[in-house]
Amino acid sequence: MNSSDSPSRVLKAFGVNGLKNTVPVDSSSSTDNNGIATFDKGFPPITMQPKSAGGIPPSGQDMNGVLYAVTLQQQWQNAGMTYAFNQDFANQISGYPKGSMLPNSTSSGVWMSLSDNNLTSPEPVASASWVPFNSYGYTNLSGITSSTITLTAMQASKDRITLSGALTSNINLVLPSWLKSWTIVNNCTGIFGVICKTQSGTGVTIANGSTAKVYGDGTNILTEFGSAAYRDVGNGSGQVPDMSFFESGPGWQKLPSGRIFQWGAFPVSGNSVQTFSFPITFPNVALSITASFKIPASGTANADVISRSQFSLQNTYSTLQNCSFFAIGE
Known part of the structure; x- marks a missing residue:
């Protein structure tokens, strides 16, 4: 069979505007004797006997009623519909x-x-x-404070569940023991969290202001990913920096916190102090600087911060030396 072999849809139930009987479900002695068709027995035996033997012809209205009932359901199914639980x-x-x-x-x-x-x-x-x-749509639960919430079947059937309210204690969000995943959006406020669990199994805590992907294994609720997967990109508290926050250039490196390291080496004449510029200007402050000789010598190399953009190197040795420095600032 091919998909192109689809038969025509039932546009009208059979006999919708014709004469027809409502066909009973069950039969009785009276229906049997009167030749009435039922879904229980169909057309009774008396309709299958010759008239000369006392038989009764089948009723055309019964036939219309049977075909109407059957094709009415077929039309319903052709429209893509089924029946809810009864x-x-x-x-x-x-x-x-x-x-x-x-x-x-x-x-x-x-x-x-x-x-x-x-x-x-x-x-x-x-x-x-x-x-x-x-299940189409979201489940939104608002006004949450301190009580355990057991989701109804319809609420739990949605893939995304959004919570809001001012929590005064940790609360349990009880999910069914299904093999299913959910996205939990915890928009609640306060210092407490939401524990997603089943009625008798273990669960996971979702902090306020965060979103987590969880799933049920039929017994417990577990997280789909580690906590880092739900953190925003940035350099603030609780955020995860990407490589754009690790800026660098010749002789300097900046961390996501704003801390900057700078380094380099300059030739400094013997027994002298000379002024140099940092590779980049510290935006706020130069916190510290140290110096040393690139090649060990009997003298000392000293460094001092002059400003956010300049520093001095001192060579106490008698001849020219390459003095290395390392500075920290913000």
Whole structure:
């Protein structure tokens, strides 16, 4: 069969504007004797006997009613629709089979059955026998303060959960024991955090003002990535600097904190003090500077900061020496 072999859709249920009977579900002695068709037995035996033997012809209205009921459902399915969970129907068929797909109560997603003979409703309480196959939208929970929050099945079915409120204590956000991942956006304020866990398993704490990717392994809640994955790029507290914060050039290196190191060497005449410029001007202050001879000599090499842009080197040895310096500033 090819995809191009798709049959025509049912545009109208059979007999929608014709004469038809509403076909009963179950039969009784009266329906059997009167030749009435039912879904339980179909057309009764009396409609299959010759008139000469007391038979009754099948009713055309019954036939229209049967075909109408069947094609009306076919039309519904052609429109891409299925049926939501129904407890009476579940009891009638001894439970939904494993793998069955049912729309959720808001028609924004689909539940999938994980077990045969499934009599449990997927909503409102999250069930281990139903899991979200897909679910459109976000879950937003506001006004959170100090109480444990157990998500409903519909709330937990969303991939992204946003929290807000002024926490007065650590709170538990109880997720179902599903094999599923969530993005938790913790927009709460205060010094406390949100602990994402299952009812009986362990969990992870998400600090206020942060976003984390978590997942359930069927028992516990774990983090998808380490904490560094959720930090912003920058050089502030709790941020992760990228290489743009490690500036450098000939004779200098700047760290993300703003601390600057500078180094180099200059020839200094014997028994003299000379002034030189730093490779770059310190933006705020030159904190310290040290000096030494590149080649050991019996004299000493001294250095002093003159300004953010200049320093002096002293050579106490009798002949010209290359004096190295190392400076720290901001």
